[in-house]
Each structure stands twice: as structure tokens, then as C-alpha cells.
Amino acid sequence: xxxxxxxxxxxxxxxxxxxxxxxxxxxxxxxxxxxxxxxxxxxxxxxxxxxxxxxxxxxxxxxxxxxxxxxxxxxxxxxxxxxxxxxxxxxxxxxxxxxxxxxxxxxxxxxxxxxxxxxxxxxxxxxxxxxxxxxxxxxxxxxxxxxxxxxxxxxxxxxxxxxxxxxxxxxxxxxxxxxxxxxxxxxxxxxxxxxxxxxxxxxxxxxxxxxxxxxxxxxxxxxxxxxxxxxxxxxxxxxxxxxxxxxxxxxxxxxxxxxxxxxxxxxxxxxxxxxxxxxxxxxxxxxxxxxxxxxxxxxxxxxxxxxxxxxx
Amino acid sequence: xxxxxxxxxxxxxxxxxxxxxxxxxxxxxxxxxxxxxxxxxxxxxxxxxxxxxxxxxxxxxxxxxxxxxxxxxxxxxxxxxxxxxxxxxxxxxxxxxxxxxxxxxxxxxxxxxxxxxxxxxxxxxxxxxxxxxxxxxxxxxxxxxxxxxxxxxxxxxxxxxxxxxxxxxxxxxxxxxxxxxxxxxxxxxxxxxxxxxxxxxxxxxxxxxxxxxxxxxxxxxxxxxxxxxxxxxxxxxxxxxxxxxxxxxxxxxxxxxxxxxxxxxxxxxxxxxxxxxxxxxxxxxxxxxxxxxxxxxxxxxxxxxxxxxxxxxxxxxxxxxxxxxxxxxxxxxxxxxxxxxxxxxxxxxxxxxxxxxxxxxxxxxxxxxxxxxxxxxxxxxxxxxxxxxxxxxxxxxxxxxxxxxxxxxxxxxxxxxxxxxxxxxxxxxxxxxxxxxxxxxxxxxxxxxxxxxxxxxxxxxxxxxxxxxxxxxxxxxxxxxxxxx
Numbered sequence: 001x002x003x004x005x006x007x008x009x010x011x012x013x014x015x016x017x018x019x020x021x022x023x024x025x026x027x028x029x030x031x032x033x034x035x036x037x038x039x040x041x042x043x044x045x046x047x048x049x050x051x052x053x054x055x056x057x058x059x060x061x062x063x064x065x066x067x068x069x070x071x072x073x074x075x076x077x078x079x080x081x082x083x084x085x086x087x088x089x090x091x092x093x094x095x096x097x098x099x100x101x102x103x104x105x106x107x108x109x110x111x112x113x114x115x116x117x118x119x120x121x122x123x124x125x126x127x128x129x130x131x132x133x134x135x136x137x138x139x140x141x142x143x144x145x146x147x148x149x150x151x152x153x154x155x156x157x158x159x160x161x162x163x164x165x166x167x168x169x170x171x172x173x174x175x176x177x178x179x180x181x182x183x184x185x186x187x188x189x190x191x192x193x194x195x196x197x198x199x200x201x202x203x204x205x206x207x208x209x210x211x212x213x214x215x216x217x218x219x220x221x222x223x224x225x226x227x228x229x230x231x232x233x234x235x236x237x238x239x240x241x242x243x244x245x246x247x248x249x250x251x252x253x254x255x256x257x258x259x260x261x262x263x264x265x266x267x268x269x270x271x272x273x274x275x276x277x278x279x280x281x282x283x284x285x286x287x288x289x290x291x292x293x294x295x296x297x298x299x300x301x302x303x304x305x306x307x308x309x310x311x312x
Numbered sequence: 313x314x315x316x317x318x319x320x321x322x323x324x325x326x327x328x329x330x331x332x333x334x335x336x337x338x339x340x341x342x343x344x345x346x347x348x349x350x351x352x353x354x355x356x357x358x359x360x361x362x363x364x365x366x367x368x369x370x371x372x373x374x375x376x377x378x379x380x381x382x383x384x385x386x387x388x389x390x391x392x393x394x395x396x397x398x399x400x401x402x403x404x405x406x407x408x409x410x411x412x413x414x415x416x417x418x419x420x421x422x423x424x425x426x427x428x429x430x431x432x433x434x435x436x437x438x439x440x441x442x443x444x445x446x447x448x449x450x451x452x453x454x455x456x457x458x459x460x461x462x463x464x465x466x467x468x469x470x471x472x473x474x475x476x477x478x479x480x481x482x483x484x485x486x487x488x489x490x491x492x493x494x495x496x497x498x499x500x501x502x503x504x505x506x507x508x509x510x511x512x513x514x515x516x517x518x519x520x521x522x523x524x525x526x527x528x529x530x531x532x533x534x535x536x537x538x539x540x541x542x543x544x545x546x547x548x549x550x551x552x553x554x555x556x557x558x559x560x561x562x563x564x565x566x567x568x569x570x571x572x573x574x575x576x577x578x579x580x581x582x583x584x585x586x587x588x589x590x591x592x593x594x595x596x597x598x599x600x601x602x603x604x605x606x607x608x609x610x611x612x613x614x615x616x617x618x619x620x621x622x623x624x625x626x627x628x629x630x631x632x633x634x635x636x637x638x639x640x641x642x643x644x645x646x647x648x649x650x651x652x653x654x655x656x657x658x659x660x661x662x663x664x665x666x667x668x669x670x671x672x673x674x675x676x677x678x679x680x681x682x683x684x685x686x687x688x689x690x691x692x693x694x695x696x697x698x699x700x701x702x703x704x705x706x707x708x709x710x711x712x713x714x715x716x717x718x719x720x721x722x723x724x725x726x727x728x729x730x731x732x733x734x735x736x737x738x739x740x741x742x743x744x745x746x747x748x749x750x751x752x753x754x755x756x757x758x759x760x761x762x763x764x765x766x767x768x769x770x771x772x773x774x775x776x777x778x779x780x781x782x783x784x785x786x787x788x789x790x791x792x793x794x795x796x797x
Contacts, residue, residue: 158410158417165400165411172398175362176412177383301402312363 002131004248010136012244013143014039014201018222019229019236020150021194025071027154027231028187029167031307032074033089035195036219037096038067040212042199044104047210051112056204059113060139063200064193070096071192072185078309079181085307093219101212108211115139115205139201146194150233163187167303170310180310198222217269228275230300246271313337314466314497319368321354328354329365330521336499336514338465341492343508343529344501346518347540347727349698352501353395355518356468359499360392361385372466386412389465393472397451399443406439409458429457433487447593449480456487466497473507474725475753477592478788485511503540503727505533506756541729555763556583558619559747560604560716565613568599574771577613581716581747586738588762588779589751590791595768597751598640601718604749605637606630617715634715640724642702649695653677653688653705660709680708685733700730707737717741719750723757735761755784755791767791 018035025032032038042063050059070092077083115137123134133144154160165173166183174180199215207214221243229236246268278284316334320327328351336342346352357363359370364380370390371377378384385391399408410422423439430437435453443451452472459467469488473481488511492498502508508515509529517525517539525539558580565577574596581587589597602608604615606627615622617633625633639645647656654677658668661676677690684704688697694705703726710717722738723731739761742748752758758765759782767775767790775790 156417158413158415161403161407161411161417165403168400168402169398171394172400172411175360175382175392175394175398177361177381177386178412304401 002128006132006135008241008244008248009132009144010140011206011247012240013140014198014206015218015222015225015240015243016143016147016198016237017194017201018198018219019225019240020146020233021191021198022222022226023191023229023231023233023236024150024163024194025187025191026226026306027167027303028163028184029170029303029305029308029310030071030075030078030184030188030191031085031089032071032188032192032195033086033223034070034074034092034096034219035089035222036215036217037093037100038070038192038195039199039202039215039219039222040100041070041096042067042196043203043215044100044107044199044210044212046196046200047112047203048104048107050204051107051110054113056113056115059204060197060200064196067196067199068189068192071188071195075185075188079184082309082311085309097212097216104210104212107209109209112209113204114208115201137205139197139205142197143201147233147237154233164303167305170305171312174310174312184310195219195222221269224273227302231303232300235300242275243268313371313373315371316355316359317369317371319355319358319370320366321351321358321363322366327521329358329368332368332518332521332523334516334523336466336497338497339492339495340514341488341498341500341512343512343515344499344518345503345505345508345515345536345540347503347729350503350518350540351521352503352518353470356392356470356499356501359385359466360390360468362392362394386462386464389463390468391459391462391464391466392468393452393455393459393470395470395472395474397448397455399446399451399454401442401444403443404439405437405441405443405446405454408443408454409439409461412458413462425461426457429460433457433490434483435487447476447480449476449484449593452476452484453480456484460491464496466499467491468499468501470501471503471725472500473502473504475593477753478755478791479592505536505728508536509533537728540727554743555585556745559583559585559617559745560749561614561616561619562600562604563614565600565603565615566611567603567608567613568596568771572596572599572771574599574603574768577773579766579773579776581749583715583745583747584742586742586748586750586761586763588758588765589749589768590755590758590765590787591768591774592791593753596771597768598720599771600768601637601720601749601751604630604716605635605718607637634713635718636710636714636716637718638703638706638710638720638722640720642699642706643695646706647694647702650693652691652693653681653686653697654690656694656705656709660711684708684737699725700727700734703730703734707734710741714741714746717746717748719748721752722750723752723754731757755787758782759784759787 018039022032022035045066046059046063049062050056074085074089074092077088078085117137120134124130162173162178163183165178166180170180202215203210225236225239225243228239250267314336316332319329319332321329332355344352354363358365358379361380361382361384369376370379372388372390377388377390406419406423406426409426410417426439435457437450437454472484488498500512512529515527515529516523517536519540560581562577562579566575568574572594577600591597599608603610606625606629617635620633622629622633643649654673657677657680658673674690681688684707686701686704688701694702697705723734726734738748759779762779765777765779765782765787766773
């Protein structure tokens with residue numbers, strides 16, 4: 001049991017980086033739809049750099065930088081060029097995935113360096129939680145810290161409040177002297193860097209090595225989980241772990257149903273859609289209206305200005 | 313002393329502000345008066361830094377205020393309450409109060425400050441309520457409290473009385489008087505003469521982007537109207553009414569939930585009759601109109617049009633019975649932003665052809681534009697029209713044969729000329745036998761145009777009176793009198 005949960009937490013780490021990163025970006029009103037391609041490119045580049053230099057840290061840095069640049073490009077196309085962010089992000093997804101495949105050819109299925117496990121002394125000996133939370137590697141620890149830090153920034157800090165106002169009602173932010181475009185560029189860059197770290201975590205931590213099919217689809221799942229979690233970091237993280245659990249479940253069921261073994265690994269995707277449908281169903285929304293506490297817990301609206309370009 | 317010099321702003325070919333100069337001494341309640349689209353809002357947005365001007369300078373107490381930066385304006389002490397209060401709806405009142413402050417967040421201290429300002433001006437705002445659940449008037453109070461806590465010396469209010477209750481208006485006016493008494497400059501932007509006369513000491517009239525006159529108040533109303541419009545507009549007199557058979561009959565109606573609920577509504581409207589729905593915002597008028605339009609189901613009771621029951625009927629059923637609804641949110645609910653006048657009229661015509669004959673559509677649009685005096689061309693998008701012209705377009709889109717016409721705030725936000733025009737068209741409909749039911753927050757409009765006024769209070773009909781027995785004052789006490797008890 002402990003081992004299973006620990007493996008879910010570890011396997012979901014890249015998804016947590018990507019989904020929490022996109023949450024930050026979308027909270028400011030920028031929608032970066034290029035996630036799937038960004039992750040692929042960063043995963044390939046991170047592995048290639050680590051493979052060539054032997055430095056895992058450098059791999060992560062390059063991965064983060066590349067995806068941050070992509071996210072800033074999406075933000076720039078919206079803020080400065082007044083293009084449709086959704087269209088730009090979508091096209092970039094396709095382009096970047098193909099680019100990763102093309103440039104990554106020499107590195108396919110090569111053995112390379114990876115993040116080493118590193119148990120935290122003392123804490124890892126705690127019963128139950130020790131194994132789950134403190135007997136992992138640095139990238140998993142970072143994903144856990146990230147959730148807490150982002151949730152705290154959103155809730156408690158001026159930056160968190162101003163970020164949300166920029167995504168909710170940019171006119172209101174502007175009227176109060178908050179720079180809408182500065183926040184949007186900043187949120188895109190930070191969120192994008194996290195998406196890049198997600199890519200790097202895939203190729204250097206979870207599914208060691210590079211192949212062009214290994215990260216396919218995870219960007220889209222991350223985008224869906226942001227909605228599922230209602231743009232709230234802790235709920236988004238829970239969504240990631242739910243998806244991780246579904247994946248582990250599918251893996252364990254494979255020997256049980258040998259006839260449909262090929263289908264099972266793709267099961268988490270439709271199950272995720274099913275969860276989204278339930279969470280957003282009218283019945284649940286009405287339940288939330290009747291019981292405000294439950295409503296706040298379950299239902300959360302998108303930032304009102306998401307994907308729109310602010311002009312004064 | 314606030315000094316504006318040569319403020320100029322162009323939007324494409326339109327000159328919204330053309331070299332405007334303005335001087336306001338401290339402690340003034342100064343009105344900026346003008347019809348819709350005269351350039352008042354633009355000028356105020358420039359003053360508050362929200363919009364950058366193309367030319368011009370602003371000085372406050374002898375210091376130059378950098379233009380085009382809301383933060384610089386706030387630091388200099390200039391704050392603006394926008395027409396639609398700029399609060400973030402999912403945020404709590406407290407978070408909206410804090411938002412924009414520099415430095416670290418201290419919710420406990422801010423809560424105390426908010427309470428203090430609210431207590432001082434008798435504002436009633438729960439710091440933990442979501443802004444979404446606050447009425448427009450409460451959002452306004454919240455914004456005023458926020459600006460005061462930032463220590464503004466110039467408080468700009470852009471059309472602050474549209475969409476608030478008369479009780480809130482009274483509170484607002486007394487707060488503004490107090491503030492001016494303390495030496496604040498209050499700039500009150502409005503197109504409503506009565507309010508300006510009631511509240512302000514001095515007035516600057518703006519027409520087509522220029523200052524056309526400054527007066528000390530009181531000053532003869534027709535003089536101000538002449539400044540605003542160039543020539544005098546006479547309100548249409550009410551011709552006698554010929555009332556026919558009952559067109560709409562409502563009995564024991566209950567609908568809606570929570571604050572929007574109505575119960576036990578009985579109402580009969582005869583062909584050619586105009587019935588006004590009065591009451592504080594959200595007392596059930598909107599829910600009733602939406603049920604009668606077929607947009608919301610009734611929980612109990614009956615609705616009949618021309619004696620035919622429409623219980624449980626779909627929206628299409630109501631439309632087929634000859635019901636038409638013009639909502640308050642003209643652009644949000646009534647029109648499609650981005651579609652042109654010609655496209656709107658084509659949609660409304662419900663043609664059965666597969667292929668749209670755009671030449672014909674455009675010439676039909678030109679006819680309608682001339683007939684309804686819409687300022688725009690067939691290819692002007694609806695969202696580029698002013699409020700008054702959007703309402704004219706909605707009137708142009710109404711079907712020919714109507715039994716019951718439902719309207720929510722038919723003239724909200726319109727200048728005198730547009731409002732008068734809208735009513736001319738509506739009364740023409742009435743003369744052809746259409747029953748009209750409208751809700752309004754403007755007491756003069758209710759008393760002036762309705763044959764009967766139905767007063768709502770918390771979801772129930774409080775009174776149903778012939779308008780001839782009412783004055784705006786009496787109606788005001790009727791609405792407000794019950795509030796106190």
C-alpha cells in the first residue's frame with residue numbers, strides 16, 4: 001500500500017509541475033495551450049543536455065528555459081500582437097512536438113543520466129508518510145514544496161491577489177495601478193518554466209530517456225486538470241494524483257484482464273473526462289448553490305478574463 | 313485646486329475630448345454634465361490615469377500629475393469610481409478593498425479600516441461577502457470606501473446613480489456632501505439634470521468633446537438643457553389611452569429562488585395599457601418579467617395571453633403568442649457584440665431563405681436606420697453603438713405584431729433625447745393595441761409613462777395603483793416607506 005502510494009506521488013510529480021505551472025499562467029488570464037508540445041520539447045532537450053554534459057541540473061535548467069520562452073511567446077502574441085492565444089498555443093503544440101521528434105532523433109532510447117533517489121534522513125523513517133513523502137528524489141520533493149508555496153502565494157500574498165485580479169478583471173487591476181501586462185508576462189514565464197521542468201522530470205526522472213511517444217498526451221491532461229481543480233493549486237495537485245492513481249490501477253489490472261491489456265493504459269484519459277463531466281454537472285452545481293460550503297469546495301469558476309486580450 | 317489644461321483624446325477619427333480646460337477649487341461639489349457620448353467619461357478616465365491623453369496636462373495643488381498612469385494619479389490623490397464599479401466579482405469585499413495597495417497584505421488591519429469608513433458613512437458592507445453577491449450600490453460603497461482609505465483628495469464618480477436604490481442614493485449624496493465639507497473635490501459626472509441640481513454647487517457642461525459652459529447652481533434648468541443639447545427638447549405629452557380586452561393575465565404566480573423569488577403575483581394588463589413595475593432593485597420585477605417572457609419556469613400559478621393558457625409553455629410558445637422581451641443588458645442579453653446592424657436586422661427578420669440577400673438586407677437596414685434614427689451605418693457593429701442607439705436597434709428588431717411587450721429599464725443610461733424617442737416608439741406600439749409591462753428605477757419615468765404602477769417589495773406585490781393618483785414623491789415613499797418598517 002505504502003509503496004503504491006509512494007509510486008503514485010513519484011509518477012505524478014511531472015504532471016504536478018505542468019498543471020500547477022499552467023494554473024499560475026491561467027490565473028493571470030493567459031492560456032498557454034502549447035503544453036503538450038512544450039513538455040515534449042523540454043523533455044527531449046533536458047535529456048539531450050544531460051546526456052551530452054552529464055549534468056542533470058543543467059538538463060532541468062535548459063528544459064525550464066525553453067518552455068518559459070514558449071509561454072512568453074504565447075503571451076507576447078496575445079498582449080502585444082493581439083492574436084488569439086488559443087490559436088497560437090494550439091499551433092505551437094503541433095509544431096513543438098514535431099520539432100522535438102526531429103531534433104531528438106539521435107537520443108532515442110539511449111541510456112543517460114537521471115535524478116538519483118535521496119531519502120531524507122530521520123523523516124523517511126516515520127511510519128507511513130515517511131515512505132510516501134520523504135523517501136523520494138529531489139524533483140518529487142520540489143513538486144510537493146511547489147504545491148504548498150503556490151497555494152500560500154495565492155492565498156496570503158499581495159502578488160497572489162494582484163495576479164488573480166489581472167486574470168479576473170484586468171480593468172479593475174489597471175484602475176488600481178497594477179500593471180496587467182507585467183503580471184501576464186511574469187505569470188507566463190514562471191508557469192512556462194514549470195512546464196519545462198515537468199518535461200525534464202519526465203525524461204530524467206519518471207520515464208528515463210527520450211522517445212517521442214513517452215510524453216504524448218500529458219500536456220492535454222495537465223490542461224484538463226487545471227479546469228478540474230478549479231484553478232486552485234491544491235485541488236489541481238489532487239487531480240494530478242488522481243490521474244496517477246488511475247494509471248497505477250490500470251497497470252495493476254493488466255494481468256487480471258489479459259484480453260484487453262492494450263486498452264487499459266489509455267483508460268485514465270476517458271476516466272478523467274468522466275470525472276470532469278461529473279464535477280461540472282448541473283446537479284453538482286445546484287448542490288453547491290444549496291450548500292455554499294460544498295459549493296466553494298466543488299465549484300470554482302474560470303478566471304473571467306481567461307484568454308482575452310486586455311486593451312484600454 | 314485641480315487644473316486640467318488642453319486635454320485632448322481621439323479614438324480613431326472620433327475626437328472624444330477636444331482641448332478641455334477645467335478648474336475646480338477644493339471643497340467643491342462639481343458636476344460634469346453632458347448627454348451620452350459627450351466625452352465626460354473619457355475626460356474622467358484621463359484624469360484618473362486610466363486612459364492616456366493625446367495631449368494635455370493635469371495639476372493638483374500646484375503639482376504636475378503624470379498622465380496615463382492610474383498609480384501616479386492615486387499617489388497624487390485622484391481616485392475614480394467607474395460607472396460599473398471595477399471590483400473583482402469572485403473576491404471578497406475585503407480583498408477588493410485591499411487590492412491595489414502597495415506593500416504587504418494585512419487583512420486584519422484592512423478589515424478595521426473598512427469597518428471604520430463604512431460606519432462613518434452608514435454603508436453596510438460585510439467584509440467577507442463575495443463582491444458577486446453585493447448589489448451595484450454596495451459595490452459602489454465599497455469602491456468609495458477603498459478610495460477614501462487611500463486618502464484621495466479628488467473623488468470622481470461616473471454616473472453613480474444608475475442602478476442603485478433611492479435609499480443608497482440618499483446615503484451616497486449625504487456622504488458626498490460631508491466629504492466636500494472636509495475640503496475634498498468631488499467630481500460628479502451625470503446626464504441627469506435633477507441630480508446635478510440637487511447635489512452640486514457648480515457645473516461644467518460638455519457637448520461633443522468641448523466645454524460649452526460653466527454655471528453656478530442653482531441655475532434655470534432649461535438653460536442647462538440648452539447647453540447640453542444646443543436646442544430645447546420637449547418631453548412628449550401623454551395622449552389619452554384607449555384600453556381594450558385583457559391581453560395578459562397572471563394569477564397566483566410563484567417563481568425564482570432565493571433573493572430573486574416572487575410569490576403570489578396577480579396581474580392583469582389590458583391591450584393598450586402600460587404597466588410600470590416599481591420597487592428596489594431585485595424585489596422580484598426581473599423574475600416576473602423573465603417568467604412572462606418564457607425564459608424562466610413558474611413554480612406555481614397561471615399565465616394567460618389573450619385568454620390562452622401558457623402554463624409550462626416553452627420560450628417559443630411565448631414568442632408565438634406574441635410576447636417580446638427587451639432586457640436591461642442590451643449588449644449582453646439583447647444583441648450580439650460583433651454583428652452589424654444589417655446582420656442583426658436580418659437575424660430578427662427570421663427569413664426562410666437559405667441564402668441571405670445581403671443587398672436587400674443592407675437596404676432594409678438603411679431604412680430602419682433612418683426610421684429609428686440610429687447613429688450608425690448598416691455595417692456598424694452593435695458594440696460600437698452608444699447605449700441609446702443600441703436601444704433604438706433593439707426597437708427596430710421588434711416583430712410587427714405584438715400582444716405583450718416586456719421591458720426592463722427601457723431608458724436606463726440614455727440621455728433625455730434618446731429616452732424621449734424610445735417612449736415615442738413604445739407609445740406608438742401601445743396605440744396599436746400592444747400591452748406594455750416595464751420595470752424602471754426612474755420614478756419620473758414610472759409616473760410619467762405608465763397607466764398603472766405595481767410596486768414590488770421582497771418578491772410580493774405591495775400596491776397596484778393608477779398612475780394618475782401618483783407623484784414621483786409619493787411613489788418614492790411607497791417604495792422607501794416599507795423599507796424602513
